[in-house]
Amino acid sequence: MISILLGAMISMAASSDTVVTLEDVTVSASKSVEPQMRSSQTSVHVDQEYLQLNFSGSLMQTMEGIPGVKAISIGSGQSKPTIRGLGYNRMVVSENGIKHEGQQWGDDHGLEIDQFSVDRAEVIKGPSALLYGSDAIGGVLLLRSNQMPKDSLEGSVQLFGRTNNGQIGAAAKIGGRGERWYCRANVTWIDYADYKVPTDSIQYYSYWIRLKDGRLRNTAGCERNGSFLLGYSGRKVRTSLRLSDSYAKSGFFANAHGLEVRLSNIDYDHSRRDVDLPYQWVNHFKAHSHTSWYCGRTSMEVNVAYQNNFREELSEPVSHGYMPKPDNSLERRFNKSTYTYNYQARYHLGKHAFHGGLDGEYQYNRRGGWGFIIPDFETNSLGMFLLDRFKFRKNLIFNAGARLDFAKTHIHGYQDWYPTPVGSEMVCLERSTDLTRKFHNLSWSFGANYNVGNWVFKANAGSGFRMPIPKELGANGINYHIFRYERGNVQLDPEKSYQLDLGLSWSNDALVVQVDPYLNYFSNYIYLSPTSRYVEGLQLYNYTQARVLRLGWEAQMIYTFAKHWEALLQGEYLHARQKSGEKKGYTLPFTPPWSMDAGLTYKYNWKGDGFVGLKAHVVGRQDEIVPPEKPTDGYWTLNFSAGKSFPLRRSKLNVSLHADNLLNRRYYNHTSYYRLIDVPEPGRNLSMKVGLDF
Amino acid sequence: MKHYLAITMLLCVLGACGGDDEASKDMSYPVISDEGIEAVPSDCYILKRGEVMPFHYVFTDDTELGSFNIEIHNNFDHHTHGTSSVECPMEEEKAAVNAWVFNQDYEIPSGLRTYDAQIEIPIPDDVDPGDYHFMIRLTDHVGWQQLRAMAVKIQ
Numbered sequence: 001m002i003s004i005l006l007g008a009m010i011s012m013a014a015s016s017d018t019v020v021t022l023e024d025v026t027v028s029a030s031k032s033v034e035p036q037m038r039s040s041q042t043s044v045h046v047d048q049e050y051l052q053l054n055f056s057g058s059l060m061q062t063m064e065g066i067p068g069v070k071a072i073s074i075g076s077g078q079s080k081p082t083i084r085g086l087g088y089n090r091m092v093v094s095e096n097g098i099k100h101e102g103q104q105w106g107d108d109h110g111l112e113i114d115q116f117s118v119d120r121a122e123v124i125k126g127p128s129a130l131l132y133g134s135d136a137i138g139g140v141l142l143l144r145s146n147q148m149p150k151d152s153l154e155g156s157v158q159l160f161g162r163t164n165n166g167q168i169g170a171a172a173k174i175g176g177r178g179e180r181w182y183c184r185a186n187v188t189w190i191d192y193a194d195y196k197v198p199t200d201s202i203q204y205y206s207y208w209i210r211l212k213d214g215r216l217r218n219t220a221g222c223e224r225n226g227s228f229l230l231g232y233s234g235r236k237v238r239t240s241l242r243l244s245d246s247y248a249k250s251g252f253f254a255n256a257h258g259l260e261v262r263l264s265n266i267d268y269d270h271s272r273r274d275v276d277l278p279y280q281w282v283n284h285f286k287a288h289s290h291t292s293w294y295c296g297r298t299s300m301e302v303n304v305a306y307q308n309n310f311r312e313e314l315s316e317p318v319s320h321g322y323m324p325k326p327d328n329s330l331e332r333r334f335n336k337s338t339y340t341y342n343y344q345a346r347y348h349l350g351k352h353a354f355h356g357g358l359d360g361e362y363q364y365n366r367r368g369g370w371g372f373i374i375p376d377f378e379t380n381s382l383g384m385f386l387l388d389r390f391k392f393r394k395n396l397i398f399n400a401g402a403r404l405d406f407a408k409t410h411i412h413g414y415q416d417w418y419p420t421p422v423g424s425e426m427v428c429l430e431r432s433t434d435l436t437r438k439f440h441n442l443s444w445s446f447g448a449n450y451n452v453g454n455w456v457f458k459a460n461a462g463s464g465f466r467m468p469i470p471k472e473l474g475a476n477g478i479n480y481h482i483f484r485y486e487r488g489n490v491q492l493d494p495e496k497s498y499q500l501d502l503g504l505s506w507s508n509d510a511l512v513v514q515v516d517p518y519l520n521y522f523s524n525y526i527y528l529s530p531t532s533r534y535v536e537g538l539q540l541y542n543y544t545q546a547r548v549l550r551l552g553w554e555a556q557m558i559y560t561f562a563k564h565w566e567a568l569l570q571g572e573y574l575h576a577r578q579k580s581g582e583k584k585g586y587t588l589p590f591t592p593p594w595s596m597d598a599g600l601t602y603k604y605n606w607k608g609d610g611f612v613g614l615k616a617h618v619v620g621r622q623d624e625i626v627p628p629e630k631p632t633d634g635y636w637t638l639n640f641s642a643g644k645s646f647p648l649r650r651s652k653l654n655v656s657l658h659a660d661n662l663l664n665r666r667y668y669n670h671t672s673y674y675r676l677i678d679v680p681e682p683g684r685n686l687s688m689k690v691g692l693d694f
Numbered sequence: 695m696k697h698y699l700a701i702t703m704l705l706c707v708l709g710a711c712g713g714d715d716e717a718s719k720d721m722s723y724p725v726i727s728d729e730g731i732e733a734v735p736s737d738c739y740i741l742k743r744g745e746v747m748p749f750h751y752v753f754t755d756d757t758e759l760g761s762f763n764i765e766i767h768n769n770f771d772h773h774t775h776g777t778s779s780v781e782c783p784m785e786e787e788k789a790a791v792n793a794w795v796f797n798q799d800y801e802i803p804s805g806l807r808t809y810d811a812q813i814e815i816p817i818p819d820d821v822d823p824g825d826y827h828f829m830i831r832l833t834d835h836v837g838w839q840q841l842r843a844m845a846v847k848i849q
Binding site: 529530531532533534535536537538539582583585586625627628 | 718719721760761762763765797798799800831833834835836837838839
């Protein structure tokens with residue numbers, strides 16, 4: 001992580017903007033104002049070289065060095081992204097211009113994208129509804145994995161591992177291009193064992209769980225990914241077809257599946273590498289066709305995609321309350337297909353650049369298994385937008401746009417498959433009501449970029465929204481998984497967010513200073529809130545909506561000195577308050593505490609580029625909590641990273657080394673789901689990757 | 695230097711917004727207490743089949759109590775709860791035949807900070823004897839929840 005930050009800082013020094021080009025690590029700072037003038041929003045670019053050299057176990061962990069971006073570890077080897085404290089359905093992950101649709105509402109669900117096929121990434125902070133529609137409230141994580149090969153034959157092989165969970169993996173890429181046609185293929189294979197935490201026991205929901213050798217039982221797993229890209233690149237027309245499949249299997253922590261404490265006769269301790277019940281497996285298939293035309297002042301783009309996310313969660317069948325013991329281990333199945341299409345056109349007229357588009361999505365979700373969380377549903381949505389970028393002067397650019405969205409969702413009813421006594425009768429209780437809801441939303445955004453001397457100022461005001469998900473509308477039942485009774489609210493409106501973003505940066509050859517404050521208001525933030533009541537023996541949690549005010553900032557300072565050295569100081573802060581409802585005056589669940597990084601990097605060029613860096617990551621105590629959270633102590637960790645590339649005739653060898661939590665500190669991440677079951681974050685970990693590009 | 699000052703000031707201003715409406719928030723858990731009473735059941739308490747257990751505990755909260763729940767489940771598999779430091783001698787592990795399940799929600803009249811909970815729980819005479827766990831769950835009006843788990847025995 002440290003190294004990432006260092007790298008990020010370094011690169012920030014290079015481009016002196018909110019647009020961090022991590023690549024130009026050795027270039028002087030004030031060289032270009034252009035990238036920071038590109039957008040009035042805050043965004044950070046990460047290119048392949050950066051990803052190569054700063055590898056720290058997973059893509060999200062590598063990205064975590066970016067101020068405002070966090071990776072919530074979901075156990076095993078995977079993590080979920082959040083931007084400025086918003087994740088799940090409050091941010092969008094987009095791969096090659098198509099919104100990635102898994103079961104992003106779920107706590108155990110990772111990215112489901114082959115991170116080793118990613119060529120470059122970008123993080124947009126703040127509402128981005130105009131281009132990305134529903135869910136783009138906190139921001140967008142853009143991943144590009146369809147880069148055209150440059151040579152007739154090129155490729156790479158990478159081998160990597162990490163010590164904490166005994167992960168070993170390999171990824172290979174091969175591709176080539178002719179005069180017009182090109183193709184490319186990626187494969188990735190990863191295998192890991194149970195992960196280690198610096199504790200010998202865990203206490204949750206009054207249960208006391210002892211660990212063997214500090215390992216979280218049954219958190220081992222594996223990942224297999226493959227993709228194929230075929231493309232044509234003409235003078236005016238470009239088209240490509242990409243097929244990808246991502247498969248992952250991972251165990252759930254055996255003693256607490258979700259938040260539920262489990263007792264089992266399975267001998268989990270006999271092997272670290274095997275996966276016993278309970279476990280999940282998921283397969284994400286995607287087919288994506290992309291076509292663009294260039295014609296004078298106009299360019300057009302069409303994307304059509306199909307995705308299927310198939311997930312099963314298996315566990316030992318047990319009776320629960322009035323539910324008898326099921327005869328199989330299939331607890332839940334989610335099978336979701338998503339059809340996405342979009343059309344966009346860009347047109348230049350004088351000082352104006354117009355960008356308009358139409359996009360739609362159809363989702364079809366079917367469930368299975370004896371456990372119920374979300375009902376079957378179908379959702380159809382359509383959106384259209386128009387934006388204008390007006391270059392008033394070279395150093396003053398305005399932009400404005402609006403978007404209109406319509407969505408219709410049909411949720412199917414669901415009844416328990418077993419009867420429950422109600423009064424004197426036995427009834428299969430209805431856990432979800434059959435209902436159809438229609439939503440519409442108007443979103444807007446406007447902003448400006450202004451450059452004078454060494455300064456760049458940005459301002460952006462915009463809105464974001466998301467449609468309520470079926471769970472929020474229709475839930476009505478015991479979530480045994482989590483020890484609570486959850487009740488949805490059919491009346492919920494689309495969640496709306498309004499945000500004001502500012503960006504201030506100053507840079508010269510040696511110093512880059514940047515501050516990005518923001519003010520964010522939700523007219524109805526939807527979340528699950530505990531009540532004082534009990535239903536069927538468990539505490540009742542209601543999906544409620546409240547007005548919420550959030551404000552925060554990220555700040556960064558990078559100082560380059562004595563030719564080879566770079567010092568970094570960066571920090572972030574977020575404050576959230578509920579302004580209405582039962583929890584008025586409280587913060588929001590999972591609000592990240594303040595954090596700060598200080599790092600030093602030595603960069604050199606000796607038979608190829610290289611760097612060595614050390615970084616301290618300091619996180620404040622979080623006392624801002626809302627029931628049922630617990631305050632989380634502050635902590636600090638020390639992290640080391642080094643990267644080196646060796647040019648070899650026509651190829652290049654890259655080596656990266658990353659050591660997290662060098663002092664093996666025991667600490668909790670306030671924003672982690674596992675905080676609730678008192679599972680500390682992983683202990684000392686060493687990651688290493690060796691890659692050969694040819 | 696002026697620039698840094700300006701930035702530092704901006705950071706301070708932004709950071710200073712944390713102090714509003716703190717006072718009204720309830721940040722403490724309700725308390726399950728045996729103070730001043732002879733609490734029943736206590737750790738290692740022995741219940742007799744066919745008899746009535748006189749449950750008695752005192753619940754307190756600094757603002758307002760919510761509601762409570764009592765649950766009794768078997769511990770024939772020797773799982774452990776961490777809210778008690780007392781260890782009671784246990785019988786051999788065994789499989790349940792007709793294990794007792796008791797799970798009942800109770801209201802507390804609104805507006806109370808102290809509640810003297812007294813309930814008579816009849817123990818059926820046909821359930822499996824052996825090791826059981828006795829759980830008390832208590833909420834306050836904003837949803838903070840307190841748990842207490844005890845090992846008891848049914849004879």
